[in-house]
Amino acid sequence: MGTRRPAPGHPALDDVSKAIVEQLQEDGRRPYATIGKAIGLSEAAVRQRVQRLTDSGVMQIVAVTDPLQVGFSRQAMIGLKCEGDLSLVADALAAMTEVDYVVITAGGFDLLCEVVCEDDDHLLEVLNQKIRSLPGVRTTETFVYLKLRKQLYNWGTR
Incomplete structure (x- = not known):
């Protein structure tokens, strides 16, 4: 089998750049001299x-x-089934201050987005007044986070 190639328009990282990225993934405040x-x-x-x-x-x-720790007690992942141009809905979601993650998917949902809200009332407001009212959104399913077990950002480089 062949080696993975970078996506078109995305240059491959050389070994030096990969090493720098990996150093900063371990500690984003690591001094450049130490790296x-x-x-x-x-x-x-x-x-x-x-x-x-x-x-x-x-x-x-x-x-x-x-x-x-900073006053947001409710996080949720929301699955959306849409009609029409998914990019328009994805861009509208990405523009919302409560949304911190948007991805176009293949599978049971067309889009997934993560929201961070102050409380359940705030989540309900975001769902009803912002997300469900977007043109192209047919249905939503909300997955409220009960306990975060793992969240990492140091997945390395390829």
Whole structure:
């Protein structure tokens, strides 16, 4: 079997860029000098690589919070069955402040989105007034999170 090729329009990462990404996945605040020492580059070279990786959209460096610790007590995944252009519905969902994840899928649902809400009343408001009222949305099914067991962002590189 062959090796995996990058998707069209997405250049393959070289080994140095992969090493930088993996270092930052372990600790997003790791100093560039420390990364450079670990992979054999200067601090300036690491800084330039990181800038290129972020400018090109290959990676983001962000603070990830625990929603429960910052006042959001309700998270849910919502499955949507739609008609018409899925991209229009996906873009409308992505524009909502409560939505932090949108994916077009194959299977029982056309789209999945994750919402982060203050409480059950807020979730109901988002469902009824924002999501279900979108043109193209036929049905929704909501999967309320009871307990988060695993959430990682360090899946490495290929």
